[in-house]
Amino acid sequence: MSDPGFAQLRPNTAEFTVSELSAALKRTVEDAYGHVRVRGEISGFRGPHSSGHCYFALKDQTAKIEAVIWNGTHRRMRFKPQEGLEVIATGRLTTYPNSSKYQIVIEQLEPAGIGALMALMEERKRKLAAEGLFDQNRKRQLPWLPEVIGIVTSPTGAVIRDILHRLSDRFPRRVLVWPVKVQGDGSAEQVAAAIRGFNAMIPGGRFPKPDLLIVARGGGSLEDLWSFNEEIVVRAAAESKIPLISAVGHETDVTLIDFAADRRAPTPTAAAEMAVPVRSELVIEVANLARRAFACWQRGQEARRTELRAALRALPSREGLLAIPRQRLDHASGRLPRALKASTHLHHRRVASAAAAPTPRTLRHQIERAKEIVRSLDGRATQCIKVQAARRRERFAALTTRLGASLRANADAHRHRIARDLERTHRLSERTTRAVKVLIQAREARLERATQLLGALSYKSVLTRGYALVRDAEGAPLRSARAVQPGTHLALEFSDGTVGATADGEATAPAKPKQPSTRKSTSDPAPAQGKLF
Secondary structure (H helix, E strand, O other): OOOHHHOOOOOOOEEEEEEEEHHHHHHHHHHOOOOEEEEEEEEOOOOOOOOOEEEEEEEOOOOEEEEEOHHHHHHHHHOOOOOOOOEEEEEEEEEOOOEEEEEEEEEEEEEEEHHHHHHHHHHHHHHHHHHOOOOHHOOOOOOOOEEEEEEEEEEHHHHHHHHHHHHHHHOEEEEEEEEEEOOOOOOHHHHHHHHHHHHHHOOOOOOOOOOOOEEEEEEOOOOHHHHHHOOOHHHHHHHHHOEEEEEEEOOOOHHHHHHHOOEOOOOOHHHHHHHHHHHHHHHHHHHHHHHHHHHHHHHHHHHHHHHHHHHHHOOHHHHHHHHHHHHHHHHHHHHHHHHHHHHHHHHHHHHHHHHHHHHHHHHHHHHHHHHHHHHHHHHHHHHHHHHHHHHHHHHHHHHHHHHHHHHHHHHHHHHHHHHHHHHHHHHHHHHHHHOOOOOOOHHHHHHHHHHHHHHHHHHHHHHOOOOOOEEEOOOOOOOOOOOOOOOEEEEEEEEOOEEEEEOOOOOOOOOOOOOOOOOOOOOOOOOOOOOOH
């Protein structure tokens, strides 16, 4: 049974409503844990809510805490939450009064350790590979000798100097550098924008469009190289219409841009070696090919001479070819006198028979036959003239058409040749202008080095360190004190001016410095401690 006296006693404790108690707990938790870092595994994440907020839990082996990422924070995050991934969450603790539980409002999320990064990288690699961004069929051949090379890297690092040095050693080419951040926040966006910017350049614009791109960065940890694993960089590399070489990290470092690029280089220096051939080797190879071509031509000429000699031996001689024709000529010349006599007798008989009976009737028949022949020949001549005139008109029309086409073709050819000559003249003018600029720059650099060397070797630089140059009255320098006589007028040149002076004594030899005594004094007291050596 309860004590009736105890019921009459009221405890001196403040009363709270549920809302007041929840608000007090909320303030206490937020004041005590306004900024915390929690490490755990993401559990129950099913993607952002329809409102854009993300709700999930962080757990370890024995406990679990609810977590929330607001919509604005989630959009700004470079690293997105994924189910089962171990992360380090930075944020603040608060309470949710409606369900009487506490939760962490995450403001920053990062993977916990190399293992988490590797798992995220493998997951992203499988996703992009499924989209076909890493297919070998998409990769293009690198240009054999690009005119312009675009480099996406940091302008202050050693990478750009290594690439430029190797290009100048192998085959100097024109280089365009797009300066970007290669590590930290915003670096991935800058690298992707640089790749897309090079692809968006217009040929013939203010800057020439590159024939080859190199994305380069020095070695580092997986976190340092993480910008080159971002989707925006990989997609920009896969979309590039310009052949791209990935030179990120050292030979053992692997990033996702290596799979999307057309060629992967183990180091930035190796990327420069892939970009251009060795000029000296090309010169040697061309010389070898020229020598081989000349030797081949010589062998071909010798083979043709051999074939010609063999053909000459197979042909018959001149006497053999002319023997039978000469024999036929002799036989024909032997029969010619008899044939001439027979022909003369035949014509004589015909003339005699024609002159024997020239009657008027015969003459009339001959005249009629002659008239018919003349009329026939006249008709045939008229017809031939008409046909010949028609043929000549057709031929003239065809020649006129061909002449017009030839004139037009000749005019077009001259215009094309003039255009090519003008273009060649412009190119030679541009090359001359660039050569003159390079020569002037080299001469200016040489003059500047000579000026610096003259300043370094000049005696005036010695005067600035406190020395003075002594000259006689004629201005000749004095190098010895014995050359100065008492009463000689001298001119002392300092770094800031010249002072006149007069010698007042003869030269004296400088006093020898006193040598320290190496003999131990007998009056010195004995040392209190023995010698170490």
